[in-house]
Amino acid sequence: MNLIVQQFMNGVAIFFIGYMVLYTTYLFLSVLFGAIRLYDKDRMMRLNNELKHDYYLPVSVIMPAYNEEITIVDSVKSLLNLDYKLYEIIIVDDGSADETTDELLRAFRFHQTDRPIQRKLRTKAIDAVYEAKINGIKIMLIRKENGGKGDALNVGINASRYPYFVTLDADSLLQKNALEKIIQPVLADESVIAVGGMVRIAQCVKMTDGEVLDYHMPWQPIIGMQVVEYDRSFLASRILLDQFSGNLIISGAFGLFRKDVVLSTGGYRTDTIGEDMELVMRLHTFMLNNNRPYKVKYHPEAICWSQAPGSVKDIMRQRRRWYLGLFQSLISYPEMFTRFIKKPVGFVSYMYHWVFELLAPFIEVFGIVTIAIAYFFGLLNVPYMLELFLIYTGFGIILSLTAFFQRVFTQGVKLHVLDIIKALVMVTFENAFYRYLLSFVRVTSFIGYNKKGKSWGSIKRVKQTNV
Amino acid sequence: MIVVTYIYFFICLLIMLFTVGYIMYQYYRRRTFKKRVVLFKQIIEKQLNIIHEHRPLAEKHRTYLIDKLKHVNHLTAYHDALFSFQDHEEVTDYKRAVEPVIKQLATYYEKRDDMEKAYFSYFVASHAGGVWQDEVIYRTLFHYLDEPNVYLRENVLKALYQQNNPEWITKAYETLSRQHIDHHQKLIQDGLMRYPYDKQLLMEQLFNKRHSFSESILLGVIGFITYETSDYQQKFADWLKEKKVPLEVELKLYRYFKKYPTEQVKAHLLAAIKAPQDEKRIVAADVLAEYGCDDVIQALKTAVSDPNWFVRRNASRSLLKTDVTIDDLMDILTGHDRYARAMLRYYLETEGG
Incomplete structure (x- = not known):
């Protein structure tokens, strides 16, 4: 019996060694490419290698909202002060149960119209359309039957007038130059069909008229750990995948898309939880299937500040949604593996998301079970296991800290010593505990899973100060 | 496994130290820059x-x-x-x-x-x-324009716009076109508009060399001329008659004739509003707003019931900008096409007739 177990353990050890080597290599390359790209970008900015213009392309900003009465007015106000000459704002209230529409009608001088909207994408019925013009910017408010975020975005696309649209969460605040930045990859290369912006945690920042007045690391652990987690994800991993146009996710919180291509693919799906990732995966497969040249870019200089969940309950709910969204998106496009495995987006991005995002929590659980079995049969090498745990955690800490400092230098954030101390504490907690909590959430995500689930999954909002 | 992780660990540590060092160097560099x-x-x-x-x-x-x-x-x-x-x-x-x-x-x-x-x-x-x-x-x-990246070519073009010999600009466009490099039409148009010398001469040179430019450059050039002058009605009307005009260029030329209408192209636009290509009908329906005579009004009335939503929208708006009679409008508002009715009613309310 012991021999069988030992053989099994040897097999498991080889599997885990391979798995860990691949994963650490990916993380290592992420940080390396992140560093190179950010250094390059810094030099480009210094040497005016930038497409700086007075007039860029016109853009429609689509903001779907559901029960956002607390933040919606501030979010819209922040959109009225952008450094951008030609854009329209379309707010789609997806049948909120609260006073989202009423708050907007009170805050801005809207008038109801019968504006015809072409139903290029099928959506739930529109109840009312309101229009206003503030500071020369056209704003449209559409109140519709509840149909989920994807449905609300589709209504926004139908109503939009311009060839490019930006999606924005209703709790998000755009930095003053965010639209200018996010359109630049399109001016640089017309084959760009989508651009992802960088999402950062709004609770760390005080803003006025789209400009950051003050930045500090929060003491609240659940927020602080998300700050360092976002840094690692948005400043390292996405930059690596961007080297070959391989990002599969453009956050719904802030992304730009070419409308005709999105329309050709049928718009957002309404029967999925992760509509943002699903759309990007569909864009990839659509362009690859049709042999059309395209690029999906990531532009970390385009910054959006979004509210992060402030409680463990909210974060568990959010991550469960994200995980199920990831699952739905990955299983929907098996051709990424069967047909496009030779393309970097198939071989690296798709495989990475399967192995290190979707299956990772299960592999971790399998690892823990194996440790228990090994302990039971007296095969556990405790010092080796501890060493492995410590070096792995230490590696994660170093990666997170590197991403944190990379952000500091690229975005000219002024930090105090206390912020660095807080960052150190947060990355330690994040790597030692938080990631295991998230693994637990992911493993249990499928409990009560409803594949037709399309709820908004809202989190508790707080009013942003000094907007 | 552990060895690999240790190696990565130390390299990442070095990257982190490099990053911290670079942040400090940035402070030093800024100070040095100010001194310089x-x-x-x-x-x-x-x-x-x-x-x-x-x-x-x-x-x-x-x-x-x-x-x-x-x-x-x-x-x-x-x-x-x-x-x-x-x-x-x-x-x-x-x-x-x-x-x-x-x-x-x-x-x-x-x-x-x-x-x-x-x-x-x-x-x-x-x-x-x-x-x-x-x-x-x-x-x-x-x-410098030998396989340049976008920033290099944009800055070189900006520099070339600052000298008073248009030949350099046309040569640069030809070089980019020969290398099949697409420079965004918006960048071309905005750049040309900053040319501080004789713009007429520049336009003439660009127009004469148009057949050696790529499509994105052509679109930028037409946009620039559209912004600057009405003097190209004849030349552009003749261009429209050429056999192989790319669709995007043709549409851009239509837009020129919206800003500077001329009878010379009316027949062409009336044919375009019935063309099989949606894009042509959409733009023609918009441009014909400036050609408000009876045959145009009739064409727009028909276009209000076009299967394409954008043609209907543009035709409705254009119709209201012409000298359309109440009777003509009533034909649509009391007609059988409810989409045409809704569209026209909206623009009557928002933009008036």
């Missing part, structure tokens, strides 16, 4: 005083500049310093006096990477206006 700007300001001011006293610029100054400005970090500081004197009355004479320096620098920077070349082009674009006209500078910049 101050120093260059003092040096330039001294030379401006010499020029003010009608004395020639010190040869030593030119030698000093060549020596220093070969380094891009000095060039950025010099740019800022020179910029601060832009309203100084002697600055034009000063720039003229340092033109030989720029000529030499153009050759030096030709051997640098794209980023530095792009910065040098940006520097020339910022300061050349009306002063640095030596062909050597622009001939050298023109050589």
Whole structure:
């Protein structure tokens, strides 16, 4: 019996060694490419290698909202002060149960119209359309039957007038130059069909008229750990995948898309939880299937500040949604593996998301079970296991800290010593505990899973100060 | 496994230390940059005083500049310093006096990477206006356009717009077209609009060379001409009659005739509103707003019931801008096509008739 177990353990050890080597290599390359790209970008900015213009392309900003009465007015106000000459704002209230529409009608001088909207994408019925013009910017408010975020975005696309649209969460605040930045990859290369912006945690920042007045690391652990987690994800991993146009996710919180291509693919799906990732995966497969040249870019200089969940309950709910969204998106496009495995987006991005995002929590659980079995049969090498745990955690800490400092230098954030101390504490907690909590959430995500689930999954909002 | 992780760990540690070091270096660099700007300001001011006293610029100054400005970090500081004197009355004479320096620098920077070349082009674009006209500078910049990245070509083009020989601009466009490099039409159009010299001459040169330009450049050129002048009605009308006009170019030409309507193209537009291609019908329905006679009104009335939503929308809006009669409008508002009715009613409410 012991021999069988030992053989099994040897097999498991080889599997885990391979798995860990691949994963650490990916993380290592992420940080390396992140560093190179950010250094390059810094030099480009210094040497005016930038497409700086007075007039860029016109853009429609689509903001779907559901029960956002607390933040919606501030979010819209922040959109009225952008450094951008030609854009329209379309707010789609997806049948909120609260006073989202009423708050907007009170805050801005809207008038109801019968504006015809072409139903290029099928959506739930529109109840009312309101229009206003503030500071020369056209704003449209559409109140519709509840149909989920994807449905609300589709209504926004139908109503939009311009060839490019930006999606924005209703709790998000755009930095003053965010639209200018996010359109630049399109001016640089017309084959760009989508651009992802960088999402950062709004609770760390005080803003006025789209400009950051003050930045500090929060003491609240659940927020602080998300700050360092976002840094690692948005400043390292996405930059690596961007080297070959391989990002599969453009956050719904802030992304730009070419409308005709999105329309050709049928718009957002309404029967999925992760509509943002699903759309990007569909864009990839659509362009690859049709042999059309395209690029999906990531532009970390385009910054959006979004509210992060402030409680463990909210974060568990959010991550469960994200995980199920990831699952739905990955299983929907098996051709990424069967047909496009030779393309970097198939071989690296798709495989990475399967192995290190979707299956990772299960592999971790399998690892823990194996440790228990090994302990039971007296095969556990405790010092080796501890060493492995410590070096792995230490590696994660170093990666997170590197991403944190990379952000500091690229975005000219002024930090105090206390912020660095807080960052150190947060990355330690994040790597030692938080990631295991998230693994637990992911493993249990499928409990009560409803594949037709399309709820908004809202989190508790707080009013942003000094907007 | 552990060995690999240890190796990665230490390399990442080095990257982190590099990042922290780089942050500190940024502070140092900013301080050094400010010092350099101050120093260059003092040096330039001294030379401006010499020029003010009608004395020639010190040869030593030119030698000093060549020596220093070969380094891009000095060039950025010099740019800022020179910029601060832009309203100084002697600055034009000063720039003229340092033109030989720029000529030499153009050759030096030709051997640098794209980023530095792009910065040098940006520097020339910022300061050349009306002063640095030596062909050597622009001939050298023109050589930068060998498989350039977008920033380099944009900055080189910006520099070329600052000299008064349109031939360099057309040559640059031809070079980009030959290399199948698409430069965004918006960048082309905005760049041309900044040309400070004889725009008529520039337009003429561009129009004559149009067959050697790629589509994105053509679209930018048409956009520029549309913004500038109505003088191209005849030439553009003739262009429309040519056999192989790309669709996007044809649509851009239609838009020119919205801004500058002429009877010469009315028949063409009336044919376009019935064309099988949606794009042609959409644009024609919009442009015909400016051609409000009976046959146009009838064509727009028909187009209000077009299967394409955008044709219906544009036709409704255009119809209301013509001298359409109440009877014609009532035909639609009481007609059987409810989509046409809804569309027209909305634009009647919002834009009036």
